[in-house]
Amino acid sequence: MSERYQAMELGDTGPGAVRAAFANQVAYCRANDAPVTARIVAALATLLDKPATAFARRIADWQGPPLADALPLRAAGGLHALHLAGKSPALAPIYADADDINDAAIVAGVVAGHEAALLPWLDGPPQTNEAGRSSNFIAAMLWLTEQGLPPHFDCLEIGSSAGINLMLDRYHYDLGGVQVGPEPGVMAFTPEWRGHHPPQHKIDFAGLKGCDVGPVDLTDPAQALRLKAYIWPEHIIRFERMAAAIAAATQKKPDIIRANAADFVEAELKKPQAKGTTRVLMHSIVWQYVPEDQQIRVAGAMEDAGAAATPDRPLAWIALEANRTVHSHELAVRYWPGGESSKIIGRSHAHGAWVEWLP
Numbered sequence: 001m002s003e004r005y006q007a008m009e010l011g012d013t014g015p016g017a018v019r020a021a022f023a024n025q026v027a028y029c030r031a032n033d034a035p036v037t038a039r040i041v042a043a044l045a046t047l048l049d050k051p052a053t054a055f056a057r058r059i060a061d062w063q064g065p066p067l068a069d070a071l072p073l074r075a076a077g078g079l080h081a082l083h084l085a086g087k088s089p090a091l092a093p094i095y096a097d098a099d100d101i102n103d104a105a106i107v108a109g110v111v112a113g114h115e116a117a118l119l120p121w122l123d124g125p126p127q128t129n130e131a132g133r134s135s136n137f138i139a140a141m142l143w144l145t146e147q148g149l150p151p152h153f154d155c156l157e158i159g160s161s162a163g164i165n166l167m168l169d170r171y172h173y174d175l176g177g178v179q180v181g182p183e184p185g186v187m188a189f190t191p192e193w194r195g196h197h198p199p200q201h202k203i204d205f206a207g208l209k210g211c212d213v214g215p216v217d218l219t220d221p222a223q224a225l226r227l228k229a230y231i232w233p234e235h236i237i238r239f240e241r242m243a244a245a246i247a248a249a250t251q252k253k254p255d256i257i258r259a260n261a262a263d264f265v266e267a268e269l270k271k272p273q274a275k276g277t278t279r280v281l282m283h284s285i286v287w288q289y290v291p292e293d294q295q296i297r298v299a300g301a302m303e304d305a306g307a308a309a310t311p312d313r314p315l316a317w318i319a320l321e322a323n324r325t326v327h328s329h330e331l332a333v334r335y336w337p338g339g340e341s342s343k344i345i346g347r348s349h350a351h352g353a354w355v356e357w358l359p
Contacts, residue, residue: 010288011065018059019048021066025073032350034232036097040079041072043094043107052108055115058122068288070126073230078121079107081229082114095233125289126230127216129161131241132352133284133320134168135189136331138180139198140318141280143345143359144335146199149278149314152206156268156279158261158298159286160210162218162227163254164245169205176357186248187241192354206277209255211264218249238351261290262297269305273313278335279305284320285329285350306336314338320348331355 005027006020022045029038047056055075062071082088083095088110093101111118137155145151160166172185176197216223224246231238257264265281273279281302287295302317309315316335319342323330331346347356 043103046104157210162216163256166254195357211259262294309336
């Protein structure tokens with residue numbers, strides 16, 4: 001499979017789009033220091049040549065857009081879950097990144113023997129909660145404060161998954177030398193900082209609330225295993241962060257409700273906003289999973305609420321999402337009143353390993 005990205009649109013469908021989505025996922029994994037996950041996805045792609053199982057046929061005949069649906073990661077998550085649970089020893093050499101083994105044959109055998117367990121993994125999008133992305137949210141809030149918005153933030157997150165980023169007030173950050181948050185904090189983040197450091201300000205939080213169509217309870221071991229299955233096995237620090245997040249949620253669960261993005265945003269924006277607070281909608285690597293009709297409703301609700309915003313009750317929108325044209329993750333911010341359009345203030349590693357600051 002080629003390590004170069006194949007040109008495709010997010011909404012492309014059909015067998016060609018499925019193959020391109022798998023090829024691009026392999027290239028993406030290799031570019032993001034995930035060679036084992038690349039091997040798993042590449043092996044899964046070989047099943048498309050002659051799909052001999054219901055699992056392979058469902059992937060090959062995928063009716064939706066495979067790129068937007070993150071189809072390769074759905075399938076890879078199922079295999080990783082089998083490995084983490086110790087239910088498929090045959091996968092161990094691949095996850096150990098061993099040489100001179102037949103990845104395709106191993107994966108084909110595992111799929112044939114575990115179809116009942118694997119098929120449900122195709123039913124919904126990956127849960128890719130990652131605490132490292134919270135550094136971007138914090139940096140954006142420092143930037144908003146620099147623009148004159150109140151440093152008292154009332155945060156609303158869509159696609160919260162397990163709510164790991166709804167606990168960002170419990171973490172400590174070193175952002176290019178700028179220190180934010182309690183010390184030592186439940187977790188500490190020091191991403192490689194590229195460019196000038198963000199502005200230095202003291203910020204705090206009036207509230208942190210989120211939604212998800214399928215919220216995950218971190219205190220339930222079975223649900224926590226599902227989240228761990230979506231962590232790329234090469235990224236050991238992410239497993240450490242997950243353990244810390246589970247411990248934090250056990251002490252105090254994040255405030256997350258079951259709702260779709262549009263219903264949640266519309267309902268929350270209708271609620272009174274305290275004077276001297278900045279209300280923020282935030283999300284990371286989730287927009288592609290939000291149906292287009294809901295995207296339109298969210299954007300409309302933000303525009304309407306933004307039109308009514310005042311300097312002492314402003315509104316902001318922070319988004320860390322993939323730009324699949326240039327294959328990078330961009331930190332975009334917009335605010336009302338005063339922000340006529342979205343401004344890209346940074347670029348970031350998908351899991352927060354580095355941040356490139358642009359202002």
